[in-house]
Amino acid sequence: MPEVLYRRLDELSDAEVYEAYEPPEPDWLRVNFVASADGAATLGGLSGPLSGAADKRVFKALRARCDVLVAGSGTVLAERYRELRLSRERVRWRLERGLPEVPVMAVLSRSAGLDPDAPLFTEAPRRPIVICSGASSEDQMASLREVADVIAVGAGAIDYRAALAALRERGLRQVLCEGGPTVLGHLIAEDMVDELDVTVSPMLVGAGPIRIAEGPASEAARRMRLHHVFEAEGNLILRYLRGSSND
Secondary structure, three states: OOOOOOHHHHHHHHHHHHHHHHOOOOOOEEEEEEEEEOOOOOOOEHHHHHHHHHHHHHHHHHHHOOEEEEEEEHHHHOOOOOOOOOOOOHHHHHHHHOOOOOOOOEOOOOOOOOOOHHHHHHOOOOOOOEEEEEOHHHHHHHHHHOOOEEEOOOOOOHHHHHHHHHHHHHOHHHHHHEOOOOHHHHHHHHOOOHHHHHEEEEEOOOOOOOOOOOOOOOOOOOOEEEEEEEEOOOOEEEEEEEOOOOO
């Protein structure tokens, strides 16, 4: 049985945090979420209130490590995503490894119903990507093409496997997905998740909020292997990798 690493996050240097999230393979899809201790994905309709300094430290390291950051339009709008930028230290970390200064931002929107004048597009340091269904409005896709690359895949809904293949054809092989829950539900149903990074916040939210995975039912449970547990101020920061704990 592979050894599980248990550490206090505040005992780790930034370099050790980066090393702890080294992807096992060149092509890798990791998903990052925060959840309450009783399983809620949101508090007051947003994930931000469940987060804290420890979760944000890992969150920023994961962003620095990826080639492309993927998020659903619901999450982008609710959490008020702006253009994707990194701190000076994280930009330096990337440049030292031959990576562009920032990852590409990719937004999943079945209808392509996004505002091309939003700062996420107009202020972006790298040209973003919009992933939509092939059934989206031609006029809407045309307006978005002024500010982003548009990938139209799928007949009525987005074809997630085709979308991932299109990203990798562009050299965007390390994929970080920040949700939301419906996106994660689709990725699980399609058996596409290589890694789940989840911070369990020491809060009880109670009934009402959704779980971190919603949407289509999955035909089977996916076995994951616990790689590490970092503890910080009552938060448990967990990294699960694809594969059985008996591998």
